Amino acid sequence: MSAGRARRHLWPVPAGEGEAEALLALVARGDREAFAALYDLVAPTVVGIARRVVRDPHQADEVAQEVLLEVWRRAPSFDPAKGTSRTWVATIAHRRAVDRVRSEQSERDRRGRDAERHTTADPDPVAGSVIGDAERDEVAAALGQLTDLQRQTIELAYYGGYTYSQVADILDLPLGTVKTRIRDGMIRLRDALEVTA
C-alpha cells in the first residue's frame, strides 16, 4: 500500500539535508572537524527538543549535551537505510528527554499541572522557536490539518513526554481512543508533510 503512494516534495529539500548525511558519514569514521560542523546543523533541534520536553532549562541543556555526545559515540552505528541523519538525531534527543522526565520525581507535579490546563496544554508547540524557518511553518500548518483530538494527543505525547496512558488520563479519554488518534494523526501528519522515510 505504502509503495504505491506517490511521494513528492512540495517545497525545496532544506539546505543542509544532504550536508548532514555527508557530515555524519565522516563523523562515523572519527572525523572531529566534521562533528563540529554537524553540531552546528543539529544542535538547535537537540536543544529545542530537550527544552520543550524537559522544560527546566538547566536540566534540558544537560540532556542536550548528553545527546550530542551520544551522536558522536554512536555515529558508527547509524544506518542510512532506516532514515535520515536528522531524524536519527531527533529520535535520540526525544528518547533521552523522555527518559529524563520519566525518571524525575517532579513527574507527578508536571502531570497535575497539565491536567489542570489540558484544554490549552500546548496551544502552540512551535511558538518560542527562535529559528523560524520553512520547517517550522510546515509543521504548524500540518498540525493545523489534524482533528483537535489527534493534535492534542500527539502534542501531549511528543512535546509533553507523556505515555499514551498518561495522555488518556489527562484528556479523560479511553486508552484505545488515544492509541488510534495518535496513529491516525501521525499518518495524516506524514501525508501533510509529504514525509519519506
Next chain:
Amino acid sequence: MSEHTTPDPHTLVGPYVLDALPDDERVLFEDHLSRCPECRAEEAELRAAAGHLGRATAVAPPAALRDQVLAAVEVTRQQPPGAPWSTTRRRAWPVVLATAATIAAVVALGALLLQADHRADRAEQIAAVVAAPDARTVPIAGEGGSMRLVVSSAHGSAVLLAEGMAAPPPGKTYALWYQREGRMVPAGLFEPGGDGAVRQRVEGVPPDVVGVTVEPDGGSDEPTLPIIATGTA
C-alpha cells in the same frame, strides 16, 4: 464500538514513534515489529514525521554548549558499529538503567526463545492483549517486586507483567487469584524468569480484587495466606 472488538497491535506504532509506550509495552511491541514488515515500513515513515515535530522546536543553543560538547568529544571514544543502545543508557542514569538492562536482556533472550513457533504465538497473544484498544492496567502492590496486570475485556484475558521478582522458595510457586462473588478463585500459576521478569497471559478478566500468594507446586484450591500482593481492578 468496533474499536473495542478489533484489537490491533499495529495501532501501537503511533505511540511507539512518539516514545509514548511504557518500557514493558515497548519491549513487546519491538518484538512484534521484528516480525511485521508492514509495521516496520510504517514506523520508518511515522518516525520521520515525528522528527519534523522535533525540528520545529529548534532554538539557538546556549553559546557555552558548543565548547563543552566539542571538548567532551576530544576525550570520548566512539562505539563500534552495532553497539547496543542500552550501554549508553546505563552510563547516564544508572538507577533507571538497571531496568533498561534487564529489559534488554529479556529482549535478547526472547529473540532466541521466539525462534520456536509456539513461543512466537504466545508472545503474539501477549502483545495483542497489551495492545488491545480497551486494555487497562491494574497495579498489584505488595512485596516481591512490582507487578501489574494489563486487562483486556475484549480479549477476555489479561497479561501479568512483573520485574525484579525473587524466585519462589523450593517446591513453591506463585499463584494469581481473582476474587469472584466474594471467593478467591485461581487464575494461574507463575514463576519469574532468571532475570526476575514475568510476562504471562492469564485467562479471564478480574471482576474486582486480584491477589498473589505463594503456593505449593501445582497450586491450591484455596489461597494460602498471607496474600503477598493485591490490586483492585
